Amino acid sequence: MTGLNELYQDVILHHYKSPRNYGELPGHNRAADGHNPLCGDRIHLTARVEDGRIADLRFQGSGCAISTASASVMTEAVKGKTEDEIRALFQRFHDLVTGKPAGDGAELGKLEVFSGVSEFPVRVKCATLCWHTLQAALKNTHQTVSTE
Amino acid sequence: MKTAAAAGYDVQRVRTDFPALHQQVHGHPLVYLDNAATAQKPRAVLDAMARFYERDCANIHRGVHALSQRATESYEAARRALAALLHAADPREIVFVRGATEAVNLVAQSYARPRLRPGDEVLITWMEHHSNIVPWQMLCEQTGATLRVAPIDDAGALIVPEFQRLLSTRTRIAAFAHVSNALGTINPVRALVDQAHAAGAKVLVDGAQAAPHLRPDVAALGCDFYCVSGHKMYGPTGSGVLWARAELLEAMPPYQGGGDMIRSVRFEKTTYNDLPFKFEAGTPNIAGGIGLGAAAEYLLRLGHEAITAHEQSLLARATAALQQVPGLRLIGTAPHKAAVISFTLDGVHPHDAGTILDQEGIAVRTGHHCAQPVMERFGVPATVRASFGLYNTPEEVDALVAGLHKVLEVFA
Structure with missing residues (x-):
């Protein structure tokens, strides 16, 4: 059960049961939808960008523990960051959940709790759906992002 | 119990x-416990396929050499085993296909497409697998026919009176699962077939989820088309069967053109082969068919x-x-x-x-x-x-x- 304990850490379960920044952000100027056909996860993400930085953002949708917790932790991690900073952070996060050695760059902080995902390759998409959706929102493409 | x-x-x-x-x-x-997705294979199936590749590997039909004759005999013996399992009147009614999905598509394109007109209807149910929805949607787009869907109740059972209400003289095809893959529901096939026939519709039964669990007895079910997925009934992936009444198959144009499905080819005029070969263009999945035959024999044995x-x-x-x-x-x-x-x-x-x-x-x-x-x-x-x-x-x-x-x- 060590792998499972790594995957379903308390922090993750906590964010799953009580997601932060949940709902639709009033006065948002960025939005995107994400979909993971594999497990039916859906996420709707809204954000307000001011002076090139994310002033605020929220997400809503339905999904598994990994995808919900990942979205919740992400919303806390990216507030106040620029698009470039977010891209760098996502790269580090992606390396983490796919088991690649950490390079130099952005500090992951609380995002480290998702390290257990690397032992469960089919769950990587769950953890990254919100990040793909955020990137789409920042580009304001208004297209649904699919993990497939 | x-x-x-x-x-x-x-x-x-x-x-x-x-x-x-x-x-x-x-x-x-x-x-x-993922048998509805695919079932594991018995040694008899694996051995039959290995025997083909290790000993009899040759192309089937028309070969004069020993290996081709052995391969042809194994392949046609497999067809007879499937006919026995399905209680078909004749092995000529067993068309080997890639799987249940291809069987549904074959019927939609070869039987239904030339016959359906705008205003005609295809009746399916709410519990269908996508493979018994999408081919009919495509057919309706191609022909201007309309897709009707009979609802299910809160238990996941078909609401039979609603199915009956949706049947009319416009209904050309009724297509439904024998067993629902998502819910496990067993449909009252015989009753539905009788109702559909009374309305003048032909009936396709998607038997992909049924054959592993219930005897897929087409004579008793009374349907016109029955689709079998090989890999769900303990056979190899990429194998399957379309069963249809011989007179329906005779009246249908070929699904695909190519080798093996012809009797003679001239640039002016090609004559199609007899059943079931008319529907089996190209070198088929020979090992798959042989493996599926072994699966049918295994099920008949148990x-x-x-x-x-x-x-x-x-x-x-x-x-x-x-x-x-x-x-x-x-x-x-x-x-x-x-x-x-x-x-x-x-x-x-x-x-x-x-x-x-x-x-x-x-x-x-x-x-x-x-x-x-x-x-x-x-x-x-x-x-x-x-x-x-x-x-x-x-x-x-x-x-x-x-x-x-x-x-x-x-x-x-």
Whole structure:
């Protein structure tokens, strides 16, 4: 059960049961939808960008523990960051959940709790759906992002 | 609920026929409950395929040499075995295809497309697998016909009076599952066939989920087309059968053009081959057909009566035990079900449950099971599905229940 304990850490379960920044952000100027056909996860993400930085953002949708917790932790991690900073952070996060050695760059902080995902390759998409959706929102493409 | 057939059924003996069952997954003995997705293969199937490749590998039909003759004989013997399993009047009515999906598409394109006109209707049900929805949607787009959908009730059973109400002289084809892959519901095929025939419609039955559990007796069912998936009935992937009445097949144009489906080819005029070869263009999946024939013989040997009785006892045990699991909601509680159980757990996404069960060596499917309208009907994005086969044991039912308690522990 060590792998499972790594995957379903308390922090993750906590964010799953009580997601932060949940709902639709009033006065948002960025939005995107994400979909993971594999497990039916859906996420709707809204954000307000001011002076090139994310002033605020929220997400809503339905999904598994990994995808919900990942979205919740992400919303806390990216507030106040620029698009470039977010891209760098996502790269580090992606390396983490796919088991690649950490390079130099952005500090992951609380995002480290998702390290257990690397032992469960089919769950990587769950953890990254919100990040793909955020990137789409920042580009304001208004297209649904699919993990497939 | 032990019948005479179940009492004489030695599941431990049966398990020795399936090499893949005897392995450890994440340190636990494999408990394979994903049979509705694909079933494991008995040694008889694997041996038949190996024998073809190791000894008889040659192209079939028209070959004058020994290997080709042996390969042809094996392939045609397989066709006879499928005819016996399906209780077909004639092996010529057995068309080898890639799977149930191709069988449905063949009927939609070759039988229905030339016949349907704007205003005609195709009637399906709400519980269909995508493979018995999308080919008809494509057909309706091509012909201007309209797709009608008969609803299901809260238990996941077809509402038969609604099905009957939707039948009319406009209905050209009724297409429905024998057994629902997502809900396990067994449809009252004979009654539906009689109603559809009374309205003048032809009937296609999607038997992909039925053949592993119930005798797919086309003579008793009375339908016009029956689609079989090879890999779900313990045969190889990429194999399957379309059964249709000979007179219907005779009247249908070929599905694909190519070698083997012709009698003579001239640039002015090509004459098509006899049944069933008219529908088998190109070199077929010879090893797959031979393997499927071995699977049919295996099922005939065990006997569907005994298989059904064994699986029904597993279904009863699992249904009773799962209802005791806190927060578990069964999706699909029709009175007549095959051993397929879909469910959700309060506060736990099916995908998480699937991952945790996998760590216990238990293979289940999670997701929408290629039946998104069913998921919408029950207001869930996905379910966990445990589907039982002829080699599953009561102890494996208990292992599933214990695994679900582990899931609840993690999410407590």
